[in-house]
Amino acid sequence: MEYDQVREVDPAVADALAGELERQERTLAMIASENHASEAVLEAQGSVLTNKYAEGYPESRYYAGCEYADDVEQLAIDRAKELWGADHVNVQPHSGTQANQAVYFAMLDPGDRILSLDLTHGGHLSHGHPANFVGQLYDVEQYEIDPETGYIDYDALRDLAESFDPDVIVSGYSAYPREVEWERIQEAADEVDAYHLADIAHITGLVAAGVHSSPVGVADFVTGSTHKTIRAGRGGIVMCDEEYADAIDKAVFPGGQGGPLMHNVAGKAVGFGEALEPEFTEYAEQVVENAEALGERLAEHGLSLVSDGTDTHLVLVDLRESHPDLTGGDAEDALAAANIVLNANTVPGETRSAFNPSGIRAGTAALTTRGFGTEEMREVADLIYRVVDDHDSEDVIYEVGERVDELCGQYPLYE
Numbered sequence: 001m002e003y004d005q006v007r008e009v010d011p012a013v014a015d016a017l018a019g020e021l022e023r024q025e026r027t028l029a030m031i032a033s034e035n036h037a038s039e040a041v042l043e044a045q046g047s048v049l050t051n052k053y054a055e056g057y058p059e060s061r062y063y064a065g066c067e068y069a070d071d072v073e074q075l076a077i078d079r080a081k082e083l084w085g086a087d088h089v090n091v092q093p094h095s096g097t098q099a100n101q102a103v104y105f106a107m108l109d110p111g112d113r114i115l116s117l118d119l120t121h122g123g124h125l126s127h128g129h130p131a132n133f134v135g136q137l138y139d140v141e142q143y144e145i146d147p148e149t150g151y152i153d154y155d156a157l158r159d160l161a162e163s164f165d166p167d168v169i170v171s172g173y174s175a176y177p178r179e180v181e182w183e184r185i186q187e188a189a190d191e192v193d194a195y196h197l198a199d200i201a202h203i204t205g206l207v208a209a210g211v212h213s214s215p216v217g218v219a220d221f222v223t224g225s226t227h228k229t230i231r232a233g234r235g236g237i238v239m240c241d242e243e244y245a246d247a248i249d250k251a252v253f254p255g256g257q258g259g260p261l262m263h264n265v266a267g268k269a270v271g272f273g274e275a276l277e278p279e280f281t282e283y284a285e286q287v288v289e290n291a292e293a294l295g296e297r298l299a300e301h302g303l304s305l306v307s308d309g310t311d312t313h314l315v316l317v318d319l320r321e322s323h324p325d326l327t328g329g330d331a332e333d334a335l336a337a338a339n340i341v342l343n344a345n346t347v348p349g350e351t352r353s354a355f356n357p358s359g360i361r362a363g364t365a366a367l368t369t370r371g372f373g374t375e376e377m378r379e380v381a382d383l384i385y386r387v388v389d390d391h392d393s394e395d396v397i398y399e400v401g402e403r404v405d406e407l408c409g410q411y412p413l414y415e
Protein backbone atom coordinates (compact mmCIF):
# COMPACT_ATOMS: atom_id res chain seq x y z
CA MET A 1 0.00 0.00 0.00
CA GLU A 2 1.75 3.12 -1.22
CA TYR A 3 0.47 6.62 -0.86
CA ASP A 4 2.21 7.99 -3.94
CA GLN A 5 -0.43 10.49 -4.96
CA VAL A 6 -0.74 11.90 -1.48
CA ARG A 7 3.04 12.10 -1.21
CA GLU A 8 3.23 14.15 -4.35
CA VAL A 9 0.82 16.81 -3.14
CA ASP A 10 1.12 16.51 0.61
CA PRO A 11 4.23 14.87 2.07
CA ALA A 12 3.21 15.66 5.66
CA VAL A 13 -0.04 13.71 5.40
CA ALA A 14 1.71 10.97 3.40
CA ASP A 15 4.21 10.58 6.25
CA ALA A 16 1.38 10.21 8.75
CA LEU A 17 -0.41 7.63 6.57
CA ALA A 18 2.76 5.63 6.02
CA GLY A 19 3.46 5.87 9.73
CA GLU A 20 0.02 4.57 10.59
CA LEU A 21 0.34 1.69 8.14
CA GLU A 22 3.67 0.77 9.69
CA ARG A 23 2.21 1.13 13.20
CA GLN A 24 -0.60 -1.28 12.34
CA GLU A 25 1.87 -3.72 10.77
CA ARG A 26 4.22 -3.65 13.75
CA THR A 27 1.85 -3.65 16.71
CA LEU A 28 -0.70 -6.08 18.13
CA ALA A 29 -4.08 -4.36 17.75
CA MET A 30 -6.06 -5.54 20.78
CA ILE A 31 -8.43 -2.64 21.26
CA ALA A 32 -11.63 -4.65 21.29
CA SER A 33 -13.55 -2.31 18.97
CA GLU A 34 -10.88 -2.40 16.26
CA ASN A 35 -10.23 -4.68 13.33
CA HIS A 36 -8.23 -4.67 10.10
CA ALA A 37 -10.50 -4.13 7.09
CA SER A 38 -9.53 -5.86 3.85
CA GLU A 39 -7.84 -3.97 1.03
CA ALA A 40 -11.07 -4.34 -0.93
CA VAL A 41 -12.99 -2.55 1.82
CA LEU A 42 -10.31 0.15 2.02
CA GLU A 43 -10.38 0.63 -1.73
CA ALA A 44 -14.18 1.01 -1.76
CA GLN A 45 -13.98 3.52 1.08
CA GLY A 46 -11.35 5.49 -0.78
CA SER A 47 -13.40 5.55 -3.98
CA VAL A 48 -14.99 8.28 -6.13
CA LEU A 49 -18.24 7.83 -4.24
CA THR A 50 -16.83 10.33 -1.76
CA ASN A 51 -17.72 12.92 -4.43
CA LYS A 52 -21.38 12.04 -4.67
CA TYR A 53 -24.38 13.58 -2.96
CA ALA A 54 -27.16 11.05 -2.55
CA GLU A 55 -29.60 12.47 0.00
CA GLY A 56 -32.60 10.18 0.16
CA TYR A 57 -32.73 6.45 -0.38
CA PRO A 58 -32.26 4.14 -3.39
CA GLU A 59 -34.71 5.02 -6.20
CA SER A 60 -35.84 8.06 -4.26
CA ARG A 61 -33.07 10.64 -4.13
CA TYR A 62 -33.00 14.40 -3.94
CA TYR A 63 -30.20 14.57 -6.51
CA ALA A 64 -29.59 13.44 -10.06
CA GLY A 65 -26.89 11.00 -11.05
CA CYS A 66 -27.47 8.53 -8.22
CA GLU A 67 -27.74 5.34 -10.28
CA TYR A 68 -24.45 3.89 -9.03
CA ALA A 69 -24.96 5.19 -5.52
CA ASP A 70 -28.29 3.33 -5.63
CA ASP A 71 -26.58 0.13 -6.74
CA VAL A 72 -24.08 0.31 -3.92
CA GLU A 73 -26.57 1.15 -1.20
CA GLN A 74 -29.02 -1.53 -2.34
CA LEU A 75 -26.21 -4.12 -2.27
CA ALA A 76 -25.30 -3.06 1.26
CA ILE A 77 -28.95 -3.28 2.35
CA ASP A 78 -29.60 -6.67 0.74
CA ARG A 79 -26.43 -8.17 2.15
CA ALA A 80 -27.14 -6.81 5.62
CA LYS A 81 -30.63 -8.35 5.50
CA GLU A 82 -29.08 -11.66 4.61
CA LEU A 83 -26.40 -11.41 7.30
CA TRP A 84 -28.66 -10.47 10.20
CA GLY A 85 -32.08 -11.53 8.97
CA ALA A 86 -33.70 -8.16 9.58
CA ASP A 87 -36.89 -6.97 7.85
CA HIS A 88 -35.66 -3.44 7.36
CA VAL A 89 -32.13 -2.08 7.31
CA ASN A 90 -30.78 1.45 7.11
CA VAL A 91 -27.06 1.52 6.21
CA GLN A 92 -26.61 5.29 6.20
CA PRO A 93 -25.74 6.19 9.82
CA HIS A 94 -22.26 7.74 9.86
CA SER A 95 -21.44 5.87 13.07
CA GLY A 96 -22.88 3.56 15.68
CA THR A 97 -23.65 6.57 17.83
CA GLN A 98 -25.70 8.09 15.02
CA ALA A 99 -27.54 4.81 14.56
CA ASN A 100 -28.60 5.03 18.21
CA GLN A 101 -29.47 8.69 17.79
CA ALA A 102 -31.81 7.75 14.96
CA VAL A 103 -33.69 5.28 17.14
CA TYR A 104 -34.07 7.76 19.99
CA PHE A 105 -35.08 10.53 17.62
CA ALA A 106 -37.63 8.29 15.91
CA MET A 107 -39.28 6.95 19.04
CA LEU A 108 -38.77 9.43 21.89
CA ASP A 109 -39.52 12.99 22.81
CA PRO A 110 -37.03 15.04 24.81
CA GLY A 111 -37.45 14.19 28.47
CA ASP A 112 -38.55 10.60 27.81
CA ARG A 113 -36.96 7.87 29.87
CA ILE A 114 -34.08 5.58 28.88
CA LEU A 115 -32.88 2.66 30.99
CA SER A 116 -29.36 1.55 30.07
CA LEU A 117 -26.19 0.03 31.48
CA ASP A 118 -23.88 2.34 33.40
CA LEU A 119 -20.84 3.37 31.31
CA THR A 120 -18.38 2.28 33.99
CA HIS A 121 -20.04 -1.16 33.95
CA GLY A 122 -19.56 -1.58 30.21
CA GLY A 123 -22.21 0.64 28.62
CA HIS A 124 -21.61 3.26 25.92
CA LEU A 125 -21.63 7.05 25.88
CA SER A 126 -24.56 7.02 23.47
CA HIS A 127 -26.66 5.06 25.96
CA GLY A 128 -27.05 8.08 28.21
CA HIS A 129 -23.82 9.47 29.61
CA PRO A 130 -24.26 13.04 30.90
CA ALA A 131 -21.52 14.31 28.55
CA ASN A 132 -23.37 12.89 25.53
CA PHE A 133 -26.49 14.40 23.97
CA VAL A 134 -28.43 11.37 25.14
CA GLY A 135 -27.79 12.18 28.78
CA GLN A 136 -28.78 15.80 28.21
CA LEU A 137 -31.93 15.30 26.15
CA TYR A 138 -33.46 12.35 27.95
CA ASP A 139 -34.08 11.19 31.48
CA VAL A 140 -31.64 8.33 32.00
CA GLU A 141 -31.52 5.66 34.68
CA GLN A 142 -28.85 3.00 34.66
CA TYR A 143 -28.61 -0.66 35.56
CA GLU A 144 -25.44 -2.44 36.55
CA ILE A 145 -23.33 -5.55 36.35
CA ASP A 146 -23.43 -7.78 39.42
CA PRO A 147 -19.93 -7.14 40.82
CA GLU A 148 -19.86 -10.62 42.34
CA THR A 149 -20.49 -12.55 39.15
CA GLY A 150 -19.53 -10.06 36.45
CA TYR A 151 -22.82 -10.83 34.68
CA ILE A 152 -25.70 -8.47 34.00
CA ASP A 153 -28.00 -8.45 36.99
CA TYR A 154 -31.19 -9.22 35.02
CA ASP A 155 -33.39 -9.35 38.11
CA ALA A 156 -32.22 -5.94 39.30
CA LEU A 157 -32.74 -4.63 35.78
CA ARG A 158 -36.32 -5.85 35.85
CA ASP A 159 -36.97 -4.26 39.24
CA LEU A 160 -35.46 -1.01 38.06
CA ALA A 161 -37.62 -1.11 34.94
CA GLU A 162 -40.70 -1.49 37.12
CA SER A 163 -39.86 1.46 39.34
CA PHE A 164 -38.46 3.75 36.62
CA ASP A 165 -40.99 2.92 33.89
CA PRO A 166 -38.68 3.63 30.93
CA ASP A 167 -39.76 4.33 27.36
CA VAL A 168 -36.73 2.45 26.04
CA ILE A 169 -34.46 -0.18 27.53
CA VAL A 170 -31.04 -0.33 25.91
CA SER A 171 -29.02 -3.54 25.81
CA GLY A 172 -25.72 -4.30 24.05
CA TYR A 173 -22.41 -3.14 25.46
CA SER A 174 -18.82 -2.00 24.96
CA ALA A 175 -17.01 -4.04 27.56
CA TYR A 176 -19.17 -7.04 28.39
CA PRO A 177 -17.44 -10.38 27.83
CA ARG A 178 -20.53 -12.59 28.18
CA GLU A 179 -23.37 -13.58 25.91
CA VAL A 180 -26.35 -11.27 26.38
CA GLU A 181 -29.70 -12.88 27.16
CA TRP A 182 -31.81 -10.73 24.86
CA GLU A 183 -35.07 -12.45 25.81
CA ARG A 184 -34.70 -11.60 29.47
CA ILE A 185 -34.29 -7.93 28.64
CA GLN A 186 -37.20 -8.16 26.22
CA GLU A 187 -39.36 -9.57 29.01
CA ALA A 188 -38.47 -6.62 31.23
CA ALA A 189 -39.31 -4.25 28.37
CA ASP A 190 -42.63 -6.00 27.69
CA GLU A 191 -43.66 -5.74 31.32
CA VAL A 192 -43.35 -1.98 31.33
CA ASP A 193 -44.37 -1.51 27.71
CA ALA A 194 -41.00 -0.05 26.70
CA TYR A 195 -39.17 -0.38 23.42
CA HIS A 196 -36.04 -2.51 23.44
CA LEU A 197 -32.98 -1.22 21.60
CA ALA A 198 -30.24 -3.83 21.28
CA ASP A 199 -26.95 -2.17 20.33
CA ILE A 200 -24.70 -4.93 18.98
CA ALA A 201 -21.89 -2.53 17.96
CA HIS A 202 -19.10 -4.80 19.17
CA ILE A 203 -20.58 -8.15 18.28
CA THR A 204 -22.12 -7.47 14.84
CA GLY A 205 -19.73 -10.00 13.28
CA LEU A 206 -20.30 -12.63 15.96
CA VAL A 207 -24.07 -12.30 15.61
CA ALA A 208 -23.92 -12.41 11.80
CA ALA A 209 -21.87 -15.60 11.95
CA GLY A 210 -24.18 -17.18 14.52
CA VAL A 211 -21.53 -17.51 17.22
CA HIS A 212 -23.49 -15.16 19.49
CA SER A 213 -27.30 -15.27 19.82
CA SER A 214 -29.12 -12.62 17.81
CA PRO A 215 -31.46 -9.93 19.12
CA VAL A 216 -32.97 -9.54 15.64
CA GLY A 217 -36.58 -10.67 15.92
CA VAL A 218 -36.46 -10.17 19.70
CA ALA A 219 -35.70 -6.49 20.24
CA ASP A 220 -37.65 -3.75 18.43
CA PHE A 221 -34.49 -2.07 17.18
CA VAL A 222 -31.01 -3.41 16.59
CA THR A 223 -28.16 -0.99 15.96
CA GLY A 224 -24.51 -1.59 15.31
CA SER A 225 -21.15 -0.38 14.16
CA THR A 226 -19.98 -1.76 10.84
CA HIS A 227 -16.22 -1.63 11.43
CA LYS A 228 -15.80 -3.72 14.60
CA THR A 229 -16.12 -7.53 14.51
CA ILE A 230 -18.02 -7.39 11.19
CA ARG A 231 -14.90 -5.81 9.59
CA ALA A 232 -16.68 -3.74 6.93
CA GLY A 233 -16.48 -0.05 6.07
CA ARG A 234 -16.59 2.39 8.97
CA GLY A 235 -20.02 3.51 10.14
CA GLY A 236 -23.31 2.43 11.64
CA ILE A 237 -26.47 0.50 10.82
CA VAL A 238 -30.06 0.31 12.11
CA MET A 239 -32.29 -2.75 11.77
CA CYS A 240 -35.98 -3.00 12.64
CA ASP A 241 -39.33 -4.49 11.70
CA GLU A 242 -41.15 -3.09 8.71
CA GLU A 243 -43.59 -1.23 10.99
CA TYR A 244 -40.81 1.14 12.13
CA ALA A 245 -39.07 1.40 8.76
CA ASP A 246 -40.41 4.83 7.79
CA ALA A 247 -39.82 6.34 11.19
CA ILE A 248 -36.23 5.10 11.27
CA ASP A 249 -35.44 6.17 7.72
CA LYS A 250 -36.80 9.65 8.40
CA ALA A 251 -34.87 9.88 11.65
CA VAL A 252 -31.59 9.04 9.89
CA PHE A 253 -32.28 11.38 6.95
CA PRO A 254 -33.37 14.15 7.15
CA GLY A 255 -33.69 13.83 10.93
CA GLY A 256 -30.07 13.50 11.96
CA GLN A 257 -27.90 13.55 8.87
CA GLY A 258 -27.56 15.14 5.46
CA GLY A 259 -25.92 13.33 2.57
CA PRO A 260 -24.85 9.77 3.30
CA LEU A 261 -21.12 8.95 3.16
CA MET A 262 -21.57 6.88 0.02
CA HIS A 263 -17.91 5.79 -0.04
CA ASN A 264 -18.39 4.31 3.44
CA VAL A 265 -21.64 2.70 2.33
CA ALA A 266 -19.58 1.09 -0.46
CA GLY A 267 -17.12 -0.13 2.18
CA LYS A 268 -20.04 -1.57 4.12
CA ALA A 269 -21.35 -3.36 1.00
CA VAL A 270 -17.96 -4.93 0.29
CA GLY A 271 -17.38 -5.95 3.90
CA PHE A 272 -20.88 -7.42 4.21
CA GLY A 273 -20.25 -9.39 1.02
CA GLU A 274 -17.05 -10.77 2.53
CA ALA A 275 -18.94 -11.67 5.70
CA LEU A 276 -21.44 -13.75 3.69
CA GLU A 277 -18.63 -16.10 2.63
CA PRO A 278 -18.22 -19.31 4.67
CA GLU A 279 -14.71 -18.23 5.72
CA PHE A 280 -16.23 -15.47 7.78
CA THR A 281 -18.03 -17.96 10.00
CA GLU A 282 -14.71 -19.70 10.58
CA TYR A 283 -13.16 -16.36 11.32
CA ALA A 284 -15.81 -15.45 13.90
CA GLU A 285 -15.52 -18.85 15.58
CA GLN A 286 -11.77 -18.38 15.77
CA VAL A 287 -12.20 -14.90 17.27
CA VAL A 288 -14.13 -16.39 20.18
CA GLU A 289 -11.78 -19.37 20.60
CA ASN A 290 -8.89 -16.95 20.64
CA ALA A 291 -10.52 -14.80 23.32
CA GLU A 292 -11.13 -17.93 25.40
CA ALA A 293 -7.50 -18.99 25.01
CA LEU A 294 -6.29 -15.49 25.88
CA GLY A 295 -8.50 -15.37 28.97
CA GLU A 296 -7.62 -18.85 30.18
CA ARG A 297 -3.92 -18.17 29.92
CA LEU A 298 -4.14 -14.78 31.64
CA ALA A 299 -6.09 -16.47 34.44
CA GLU A 300 -3.42 -19.19 34.71
CA HIS A 301 -0.99 -16.37 35.38
CA GLY A 302 -3.20 -15.25 38.23
CA LEU A 303 -4.94 -12.30 36.59
CA SER A 304 -8.58 -11.85 37.51
CA LEU A 305 -11.11 -11.76 34.67
CA VAL A 306 -14.45 -10.05 35.06
CA SER A 307 -17.05 -12.87 34.90
CA ASP A 308 -14.14 -15.35 35.03
CA GLY A 309 -13.97 -15.68 31.27
CA THR A 310 -15.59 -14.79 28.00
CA ASP A 311 -18.16 -15.87 25.39
CA THR A 312 -17.20 -13.12 22.97
CA HIS A 313 -14.21 -11.44 21.34
CA LEU A 314 -13.01 -9.68 24.48
CA VAL A 315 -11.71 -10.19 27.97
CA LEU A 316 -11.87 -7.64 30.75
CA VAL A 317 -9.09 -7.90 33.33
CA ASP A 318 -9.61 -6.48 36.81
CA LEU A 319 -6.10 -5.68 38.04
CA ARG A 320 -7.08 -4.84 41.61
CA GLU A 321 -6.60 -8.30 43.06
CA SER A 322 -3.37 -9.39 41.40
CA HIS A 323 -1.72 -5.96 41.05
CA PRO A 324 -3.37 -3.56 43.48
CA ASP A 325 -0.84 -0.79 42.83
CA LEU A 326 -1.05 -0.92 39.04
CA THR A 327 -3.72 1.16 37.33
CA GLY A 328 -5.20 0.24 33.96
CA GLY A 329 -3.66 3.39 32.52
CA ASP A 330 -0.15 2.45 33.59
CA ALA A 331 -0.66 -1.08 32.26
CA GLU A 332 -1.89 0.36 28.95
CA ASP A 333 1.20 2.59 28.69
CA ALA A 334 3.67 -0.17 29.49
CA LEU A 335 2.00 -2.55 27.01
CA ALA A 336 1.94 0.14 24.31
CA ALA A 337 5.68 0.60 24.84
CA ALA A 338 6.01 -3.10 24.03
CA ASN A 339 3.80 -2.63 20.93
CA ILE A 340 0.76 -4.32 22.43
CA VAL A 341 -2.05 -1.83 21.95
CA LEU A 342 -5.12 -2.22 24.15
CA ASN A 343 -7.03 0.09 26.43
CA ALA A 344 -7.50 0.81 30.09
CA ASN A 345 -11.10 0.19 31.07
CA THR A 346 -13.36 0.60 34.05
CA VAL A 347 -14.54 -2.56 35.75
CA PRO A 348 -17.84 -3.26 37.53
CA GLY A 349 -17.59 -1.77 41.00
CA GLU A 350 -14.85 0.60 39.85
CA THR A 351 -12.98 2.21 42.75
CA ARG A 352 -10.74 4.48 40.67
CA SER A 353 -11.88 6.87 37.93
CA ALA A 354 -12.87 6.63 34.29
CA PHE A 355 -9.61 8.43 33.42
CA ASN A 356 -7.44 6.01 35.31
CA PRO A 357 -9.48 2.88 35.85
CA SER A 358 -8.63 -0.49 37.38
CA GLY A 359 -8.91 -2.72 34.37
CA ILE A 360 -7.68 -3.45 30.87
CA ARG A 361 -9.84 -4.65 27.99
CA ALA A 362 -8.38 -6.84 25.26
CA GLY A 363 -10.05 -8.06 22.07
CA THR A 364 -9.06 -10.69 19.53
CA ALA A 365 -10.90 -9.54 16.37
CA ALA A 366 -7.93 -7.81 14.74
CA LEU A 367 -5.30 -10.42 15.64
CA THR A 368 -7.56 -13.17 14.33
CA THR A 369 -7.85 -11.27 11.04
CA ARG A 370 -4.05 -11.34 10.96
CA GLY A 371 -4.09 -15.12 11.24
CA PHE A 372 -3.38 -15.63 14.94
CA GLY A 373 -4.73 -18.88 16.39
CA THR A 374 -5.06 -20.13 19.95
CA GLU A 375 -1.37 -21.00 20.25
CA GLU A 376 -0.35 -17.47 19.34
CA MET A 377 -3.00 -16.07 21.67
CA ARG A 378 -1.59 -18.02 24.57
CA GLU A 379 1.81 -16.58 23.82
CA VAL A 380 0.30 -13.09 23.57
CA ALA A 381 -1.21 -13.69 27.02
CA ASP A 382 2.25 -14.62 28.32
CA LEU A 383 3.66 -11.42 26.82
CA ILE A 384 0.89 -9.30 28.32
CA TYR A 385 1.44 -10.88 31.69
CA ARG A 386 5.20 -10.29 31.60
CA VAL A 387 4.69 -6.58 30.97
CA VAL A 388 1.87 -6.19 33.49
CA ASP A 389 3.82 -7.99 36.17
CA ASP A 390 7.06 -6.12 35.49
CA HIS A 391 5.78 -2.86 34.04
CA ASP A 392 8.70 -0.78 35.30
CA SER A 393 11.34 -2.95 33.67
CA GLU A 394 12.73 -1.49 30.47
CA ASP A 395 14.41 -4.81 29.73
CA VAL A 396 11.11 -6.68 29.87
CA ILE A 397 9.40 -4.11 27.68
CA TYR A 398 12.26 -4.30 25.21
CA GLU A 399 12.27 -8.11 25.09
CA VAL A 400 8.51 -8.35 24.72
CA GLY A 401 8.64 -5.69 22.02
CA GLU A 402 11.19 -7.77 20.12
CA ARG A 403 8.97 -10.84 20.25
CA VAL A 404 5.95 -8.78 19.15
CA ASP A 405 8.00 -7.65 16.20
CA GLU A 406 8.72 -11.26 15.23
CA LEU A 407 5.08 -12.26 15.56
CA CYS A 408 4.01 -9.33 13.41
CA GLY A 409 6.60 -10.31 10.81
CA GLN A 410 5.19 -13.85 10.79
CA TYR A 411 1.65 -12.57 10.20
CA PRO A 412 1.89 -9.65 7.81
CA LEU A 413 -1.18 -7.49 7.44
CA TYR A 414 -1.28 -5.89 4.01
CA GLU A 415 1.08 -7.53 1.53
Ligand SMILES: *Cc1c(COP(=O)(O)O)cnc(C)c1O
Nearest residue numbers: 095096097124172173174201225
Ligand atom coordinates in the same frame (compact mmCIF):
# COMPACT_ATOMS: atom_id res chain seq x y z
C1 LIG B 1 -18.53 1.33 19.60
C2 LIG B 1 -19.90 1.41 20.13
C3 LIG B 1 -20.87 2.24 19.56
C4 LIG B 1 -20.67 3.17 18.41
O1 LIG B 1 -19.51 3.72 18.25
P1 LIG B 1 -19.17 4.75 17.08
O2 LIG B 1 -17.78 5.07 17.44
O3 LIG B 1 -20.08 5.90 17.22
O4 LIG B 1 -19.34 4.03 15.79
C5 LIG B 1 -22.15 2.20 20.04
N1 LIG B 1 -22.49 1.39 21.03
C6 LIG B 1 -21.60 0.57 21.63
C7 LIG B 1 -22.08 -0.33 22.71
C8 LIG B 1 -20.27 0.56 21.20
O5 LIG B 1 -19.39 -0.24 21.80
